[in-house]
Amino acid sequence: MTKDCGHHNQDRQQLLRRVFAAILAFILLVLLVIFLIWIILRPTKPRFVLQDATVYAFNLSSSGAIPSPSAPTPNTLTLTMQVTLSAFNPNHRIGVYYTKLDAYASYRGQQVSLATALPPTYQGHRDTAVWSPFLYGTAVPVSPFILEILQQDKTSGGVLVNVKVNGRVKWKVGTWVSGRYHINVNCPTYIRLAGDDEDAIGVASPAVKFQLFQSCIVDV
DSSP states (O other): OHHHHHHHHHHHHHHHHHHHHHHHHHHHHHHHHHHHHHHHHOOOOOEEEEEEEEEEEEEEEOOOSOOOSSSOOOEEEEEEEEEEEEEEOOOSSOEEEEEEEEEEEEETTEEOSOOEEEOOEEEOTTOEEEEOOEEEEEEEEEOHHHHHHHHHHHHHTEEEEEEEEEEEEEEEETTEEOOOEEEEEEEEEEEEOBOOOTTEEBOOSSOEEEEEEEEOEEEO
């Protein structure tokens, strides 16, 4: 009876060792396949460029009145601009699906335009996609800090506006399509300011086009 129990224990231990070895081998095989795919495909995130920006309005209005605690008078910013964004897929074997992208303008960390949806796009190997969205913001309330910074920018003659794109992308290899990944793009653009009125800051009218070809920061 004792010998049979010892024999069964040895068989159970050998079975557990084999199962553990099989699981470990499977994990190592999966890691090896992932590593080989990475080496062969060498996935690289898309490269975005802000080609130009046409500014139709960039005006900050301040009443000049002293706001009361009960009824503060906000400063407002009105922005209308059209930008041309291009994205280049540097991968030789990977396609990119842009399933949902939104573009908007930001100044000093504050969003100053509504989000504009970009059309869904598939980008093949070594291919380029181009979008030209309009960005609008009408009487957007801004903080007193923004007003102070804009007054300083007016003195220097220009303002740095960030054109941002947020959304989701998918990778395509052959017939296989990955899950969705978040993509964040930040494109800084320098806009010249004009206007001598202390209560208003803006660009020269009717419209000013800036040729930029500014590389953007891309996080995926």
